[in-house]
Amino acid sequence: MKPIYFDNNATTPVAPEVLEEMLPYFSEFYGNPSSMHTFGGQLHRKIEEARAKVAGLIGAEPEEIIFTSCGTESDNTALMSAVESYPQKRHVITTRVEHPAVLNFCKHLSRKGYRITFIPVDNSGRLDMDAFLKAIDDDTAVVSVMYANNETGVIFPITAIGGMLRERNILFHTDAVQVAGKIPINVKDLPVDMFSISGHKLHAPKGIGALYVRKGTRFYPYIIGGHQERGRRAGTENTASIIALGKSCESAKEHLDKEADYLKRLRDRLEGALLKSCPDAQVNGDTENRLPNTTNISFNYVEGEAILLRLDEYGICASSGSACSSGSLEPSHVLRAMGIPYTAIHGSIRFSLSRYNTEGEVDKVIEMMPPIIKELRTLSPYGKEESRKC
Amino acid sequence: MWEYTKKLKDLFLHPKNVGEIENPDAVGEVGSIICGDALRLTLKVDKETGRIIDAKFQTFGCASAIASSSALTEMIKGRTLDEAIEVTNQDIAEYLGGLPKEKMHCSVMGREALEAAIADYKGEIIPPEEKEKLVCQCFEVTEEKIRRVAIENHLTTVEEITDYTKAGGGCGSCIPRIEEILKDIWHIKMPEMPAVKKKLTNLQKIALIQDVIEKEIRPRLQADGGDIELIDIDGNKVTVAMRAMCVGCPMGGVTMSNIQEKLKELVDENIVVETE
Structure with a gap:
């Protein structure tokens, strides 16, 4: 059974044209780009071509792009570089809803003696800008705010935040792994200093990422060793995956506008139909400023893992913020930060679409979801209206 | 999965x-x-x-x-x-x-x-679980339940207790207490008490309390959106004020006792923490 894959914020399939482009670089052109001989050395040019394509997606200069092994490495590198570059500054600002790649790195910094401010969000997942403004001080080394949230799709006001920070000469990093390739971005107009990209979120393979570092930004490498990436990220280049990321950025740029419209249409139809057919359901997050491919819906009084496993029986893939599906006993930190009631967090389901999803697949989910919710509610002691006064 | x-x-x-x-x-x-x-x-x-x-x-x-x-x-x-x-x-x-x-x-x-x-x-009435007997506040797990499940299932580590009862799986502040319970059940030898702490001068004590609050306590509270401010130190009495998300937080009591424990551990075992 071909899965109905609605979990594209977790990872995406490698695009066929991307796979085709990268395959020769495993066993045919396997040389080391640093070698003096033509066989290896010629790959250097391919890597630079890929770099130009990645830069092209976000309006950067090629030399502002550093290839890394993943989004997490890009995030860690950005934060580490900032605090290493300004050793006298001991304060970092981030948000309560970041990806663990930023959140846990900040907690690590906190254990090292850094002061960390975690900016709260409101019920719709919007950043508390007053709290943000109050948190900034002369000791602030870097601010890291995600471009869009992976669980809810809510987009943060990166331009406004960056503007305030630029006035004060504070470094600004944004984790943009959920955004790159989904909405148009031009870093020439965007006041950010560092910007993380992850390959497998935009149809390149896992194990490749990139970090944009604006020209003139102080930089300190995270992985130290050879001269690769002009000394900014050591380690023999992952040639095949770099070429794949270049290709995937090129096709993302080509399809960007049309794709965003298509995804939004599919997502809105899915969301609208589910809210209509399933009572006691609600959308989590600001629907005004949201990625076109993401919807996070809480089906109150049912538990998310149970919903996911029922969907799994039909080959439908999604994810949940419930505690039971997280591997820990704590439900989603994002939905908790938004103050969503536990009754709703435990039953939250995220659907995230990609260009490979079809109307037919949306129809199938619209058809299968209501009976699943209905049946799980009959199983639940909170299934009936009067039993919910808990 | x-x-x-x-x-x-x-x-x-x-x-x-x-x-x-x-x-x-x-x-x-x-x-x-x-x-x-x-x-x-x-x-x-x-x-x-x-x-x-x-x-x-x-x-x-x-x-x-x-x-x-x-x-x-x-x-x-x-x-x-x-x-x-x-x-x-x-x-x-x-x-x-x-x-x-x-x-x-x-x-x-x-x-x-x-x-x-x-x-x-x-017709037996099981008394409602009293709040103060709860070991894990997050998942409302009593000491009695931890003891019973540990013995019935031969559990010897905190991780196992969490898998079986959820206790310790939330904020984690009860983990030391769960360790104590396990030591008590299975008679695991307590580690040697650390050497007696050197007596501090008043100024040293004040500096140390400030340091512990700044480096150990505040970052943890801030990670959950809360904050704390040191108001006064009078002998062993430390007065603090809860700030930000800690204001009106239902877990305030737990937080306060954790702060006191931390100061007892790192500064002086006679310290008492009070709110403003």
Whole structure:
């Protein structure tokens, strides 16, 4: 059974044209780009071509792009570089809803003696800008705010935040792994200093990422060793995956506008139909400023893992913020930060679409979801209206 | 992704004995929607023989919680109450062909619902769990439950206690207490007491308290959106004020006692922390 894959914020399939482009670089052109001989050395040019394509997606200069092994490495590198570059500054600002790649790195910094401010969000997942403004001080080394949230799709006001920070000469990093390739971005107009990209979120393979570092930004490498990436990220280049990321950025740029419209249409139809057919359901997050491919819906009084496993029986893939599906006993930190009631967090389901999803697949989910919710509610002691006064 | 057995998946997809018995002879309710799982068990009991004629369940929870509940009803139907009470959480897990260790608490929930139902039938009133006896505030787990589950399942580590009862799986502030309970049960030797701390001058003490609050306590509170301000130090009495998200937080009492413990550990064991 071909899965109905609605979990594209977790990872995406490698695009066929991307796979085709990268395959020769495993066993045919396997040389080391640093070698003096033509066989290896010629790959250097391919890597630079890929770099130009990645830069092209976000309006950067090629030399502002550093290839890394993943989004997490890009995030860690950005934060580490900032605090290493300004050793006298001991304060970092981030948000309560970041990806663990930023959140846990900040907690690590906190254990090292850094002061960390975690900016709260409101019920719709919007950043508390007053709290943000109050948190900034002369000791602030870097601010890291995600471009869009992976669980809810809510987009943060990166331009406004960056503007305030630029006035004060504070470094600004944004984790943009959920955004790159989904909405148009031009870093020439965007006041950010560092910007993380992850390959497998935009149809390149896992194990490749990139970090944009604006020209003139102080930089300190995270992985130290050879001269690769002009000394900014050591380690023999992952040639095949770099070429794949270049290709995937090129096709993302080509399809960007049309794709965003298509995804939004599919997502809105899915969301609208589910809210209509399933009572006691609600959308989590600001629907005004949201990625076109993401919807996070809480089906109150049912538990998310149970919903996911029922969907799994039909080959439908999604994810949940419930505690039971997280591997820990704590439900989603994002939905908790938004103050969503536990009754709703435990039953939250995220659907995230990609260009490979079809109307037919949306129809199938619209058809299968209501009976699943209905049946799980009959199983639940909170299934009936009067039993919910808990 | 959890590794569920075929038996468990079958019972989850096609659960048996779902629903509520009308005019039941016994009802057992455990868990809560906040904690992420809850089970309501209803029984029909033959008054003369004490045999369970029918058992039905309603469960809010994940696949293993639903399957454990269904397994429980299958296992106890036809048994007398005295036979049924012998069913342990291990038996429920075995019936399902095993549970992932992180999901053992689902079988414990089944066992607890059974106990509650039988107590209800016998008219025994289980006293409501008193707040101060709770070890884990996040999931409302009592010391008694931790002790019982640890002994029944031969659990020796905090991680196992969390897998079986959820205790310690939330904020983690009760982990030292769980360690103490485990040491007490299994008579694990306590580590040697650290050497007596050097007596501090008043100025040194004040500086140390400031340092601990700044480096150890504030970052943790801030990670959850809270904050604290040091107001005054008078001998061993430390006065603080809760700020930001800590204001009006229902976990305030726990937070305060954790702060006091931290200062006792790192500064002076006679320290008392008070709020402004």
